Amino acid sequence: MDALIEKLKGQIIEQLNLAEVKPEEINPDSPLFGDGLGLDSIDALELIVLLEKHYGIKIEDPKDGKTIFQSLRTMAEYIKANGKS
Amino acid sequence: MNNIISYAHIKNNSVSVNGTPVFSSEKNATLSEFLSEAYKSMEISYPKFHKMDLQCKLGFLCTEFALQNTAFISENDLTKTAIIISNSASSLQTDKLHQHSIDDKTNYFPSPAIFVYTLPNISIGELAIRHKITGENAFFICEKFDAHLMVNYTELVLNDNASSSICGWVEVDDTAYEAFIFLVETKNNTNKNTIFKPLNQLVVTQIYNQT
Numbered sequence: 001m002d003a004l005i006e007k008l009k010g011q012i013i014e015q016l017n018l019a020e021v022k023p024e025e026i027n028p029d030s031p032l033f034g035d036g037l038g039l040d041s042i043d044a045l046e047l048i049v050l051l052e053k054h055y056g057i058k059i060e061d062p063k064d065g066k067t068i069f070q071s072l073r074t075m076a077e078y079i080k081a082n083g084k085s
Numbered sequence: 086m087n088n089i090i091s092y093a094h095i096k097n098n099s100v101s102v103n104g105t106p107v108f109s110s111e112k113n114a115t116l117s118e119f120l121s122e123a124y125k126s127m128e129i130s131y132p133k134f135h136k137m138d139l140q141c142k143l144g145f146l147c148t149e150f151a152l153q154n155t156a157f158i159s160e161n162d163l164t165k166t167a168i169i170i171s172n173s174a175s176s177l178q179t180d181k182l183h184q185h186s187i188d189d190k191t192n193y194f195p196s197p198a199i200f201v202y203t204l205p206n207i208s209i210g211e212l213a214i215r216h217k218i219t220g221e222n223a224f225f226i227c228e229k230f231d232a233h234l235m236v237n238y239t240e241l242v243l244n245d246n247a248s249s250s251i252c253g254w255v256e257v258d259d260t261a262y263e264a265f266i267f268l269v270e271t272k273n274n275t276n277k278n279t280i281f282k283p284l285n286q287l288v289v290t291q292i293y294n295q296t
Contacts, residue, residue, distance in 0.1 A: 016136070016198070017135045017136045017198070018132070018135070019132075019135035020130070020132050020135065021132075038132070042136075042197050042198050042201055043198075045197035045198075046196065046197055046198050049194055049195075049196065049197065052194070053194045
């Protein structure tokens, strides 16, 4: 799980152009949206694309995103349970 | 009386403010590299900058340079500040990036973050968000920088509801780029760091051709 979290940190920084954020600054349990990384609605769409592109996961119901993208850890847990790679 | 209180010009990997060079980079640096260096040189923290496309980054930085050392944002009613920008290529470069991401039907992953920049007036939106400006705005597509159009339209909005305006040209295409931003106010600005030129076609043409 830790390796997947570290991999996700790099992918999120690259995909979302978080040029001023270092991987070690991302707390796996902090909220991705709001006070945490401060992501916005376009970032949410990018995360959905990231899941599909890198892990073959298609989120059919956007409402599920709220739970899946709560934190880096919830995202990693979802990938582990549903991912193809 | 409408006055230009500051202007900035970015081209050929260099920045000038009010006709004075203030920053430059290696001539062979890419536009992306140059803009990153120019951003760092300003010592501002605005993480959203890194998410913008090249046109928005260029317009954002040119405006920041023009605003530097002025009281334009703090002293004007931003609900009455207009933003009037023009260019020739519209958002073509980002349009092509988006097109490239959907060319291959077997590898079809359009990026929402790219798609949102496939309109030229998004660069106006970025400036409005950055400074909480809610006045009139317009984006014109012209073959080249048109001082006559820019002055006429700016006077039109200043004669109506606006009391200040961010105006200019922000162009990015495959072979060249250029940004020219000038700030206009209707009131007398007492800030000693600002210039004071009357808004008319001759002056705008002169300062555009200056650097």
